[in-house]
Amino acid sequence: MSWGRMKSTGAKAFLDSGIFITARVFRASNSMICLSAADKQIFIPVVSYKTLGEVVEWTKRHYDKDTSGYMRYRILILPGLEMVPRRRIISLLGRYEPLVTDKADLPHVCAYFASNSDYFVTTNRKLTQMEVREKVNFKSPREFVEDVLGVEGLDTPNGV
Amino acid sequence: MSVTAVRFVRKDLEEMEWLVRKGYYSNKSDLIKTAVRNLIRETIDRELNRRIPRKEITERGVNELNEEIRSLKRDVLGKNEIHRS
Numbered sequence: 001m002s003w004g005r006m007k008s009t010g011a012k013a014f015l016d017s018g019i020f021i022t023a024r025v026f027r028a029s030n031s032m033i034c035l036s037a038a039d040k041q042i043f044i045p046v047v048s049y050k051t052l053g054e055v056v057e058w059t060k061r062h063y064d065k066d067t068s069g070y071m072r073y074r075i076l077i078l079p080g081l082e083m084v085p086r087r088r089i090i091s092l093l094g095r096y097e098p099l100v101t102d103k104a105d106l107p108h109v110c111a112y113f114a115s116n117s118d119y120f121v122t123t124n125r126k127l128t129q130m131e132v133r134e135k136v137n138f139k140s141p142r143e144f145v146e147d148v149l150g151v152e153g154l155d156t157p158n159g160v
Numbered sequence: 161m162s163v164t165a166v167r168f169v170r171k172d173l174e175e176m177e178w179l180v181r182k183g184y185y186s187n188k189s190d191l192i193k194t195a196v197r198n199l200i201r202e203t204i205d206r207e208l209n210r211r212i213p214r215k216e217i218t219e220r221g222v223n224e225l226n227e228e229i230r231s232l233k234r235d236v237l238g239k240n241e242i243h244r245s
Contacts, residue, residue: 018229024208025225026217039201054236058229059212067211074204077197104233123226157222 011119011148012044012082014112017054018123019141020075022160029160030141030153034121037149041079048084048111051075084111099132112136119144123160 015034023031038045052075059068075081092110100106105127112120120136121144122128128138142159145151153159176188185191215221 017233018226021229022222022225024212025214026221027214029217050236054229054232057236058232061232063211067208070204070208070211074201074208077201077204079194079197102230102233104230104237107237123222124230125226126230156217157219158226160217160222 006040006042008041009043009148012046012115012117013119013121013139013144013148014046014048014108014115014117015051016108016120016122016124016127017051017058018160019121020051020055020071021058022123022141024071026156026160028154029156030145031123031160033145033149033151033153034141035078037145038078042149044080044082045078046082046084046111046115046117047075048089048108049086050089050107050111052083082115084115088114096132099130099135100127101130102126105130109136119148123158125158 013034015038019031019034022029023035026032037043052072055075056068056072059071089107089110092113093106096109096113097103097106100109105124108122108127109120109132118137119139121139121141123141125140128140139147140159142153142156145153176191179185179191180188185194
């Protein structure tokens with residue numbers, strides 16, 4: 001996709017680990033478009049140390065240590081990337097715990113609040129149906145591409 | 161440095177100044193940082209494309225991957241003892 005001289009939207013978007021994995025596994029996905037827009041500085045990408053850990057772990061399980069190193073740097077090289085550290089997440093765990101059914105998602109939700117992100121982009125539909133949805137601006141990759149970036153998304157299962 | 165090399169360097173410098181003047185980059189430092197970042201990104205992408213071949217997207221493939229990611233999240237959560245309970 002060519003972005004031409006598209007200006008930054010100034011939006012801050014928290015990217016879930018599924019975005020990075022989906023973009024790498026499938027040939028054409030909205031997750032890929034999201035990352036391409038982040039490369040072009042059209043929005044400010046936000047990830048937590050937990051996201052990084054999950055992506056690295058996934059790559060290690062399926063490939064090898066070197067490949068997981070490349071995946072790590074691929075995330076870290078995103079221009080203007082904001083990384084939410086552990087200490088900022090820990091302090092919010094108690095506040096949002098009752099609203100998140102699956103505790104594995106809790107650190108990500110806390111990272112979204114800690115970073116004051118405008119959007120939470122995720123491929124995880126179950127997360128978007130939890131009680132916390134009223135406080136979090138969840139977007140599927142397709143919704144993010146169309147509603148925020150203003151470009152036509154791809155017709156993919158669950159908008160990934 | 162040969163005369164030809166000097167010509168090339170001068171041409172590159174002029175091009176850099178032109179790009180900054182036109183507003184494509186805020187200054188020369190920004191231009192160089194972007195160029196280096198792009199170079200690293202291209203190298204990493206080339207390497208990842210070779211190591212992780214992409215496949216066609218299917219409903220089943222997406223569902224399986226999502227389930228796998230959920231399970232991975234639980235494993236990573238257990239590993240790093242972030243959750244207090």
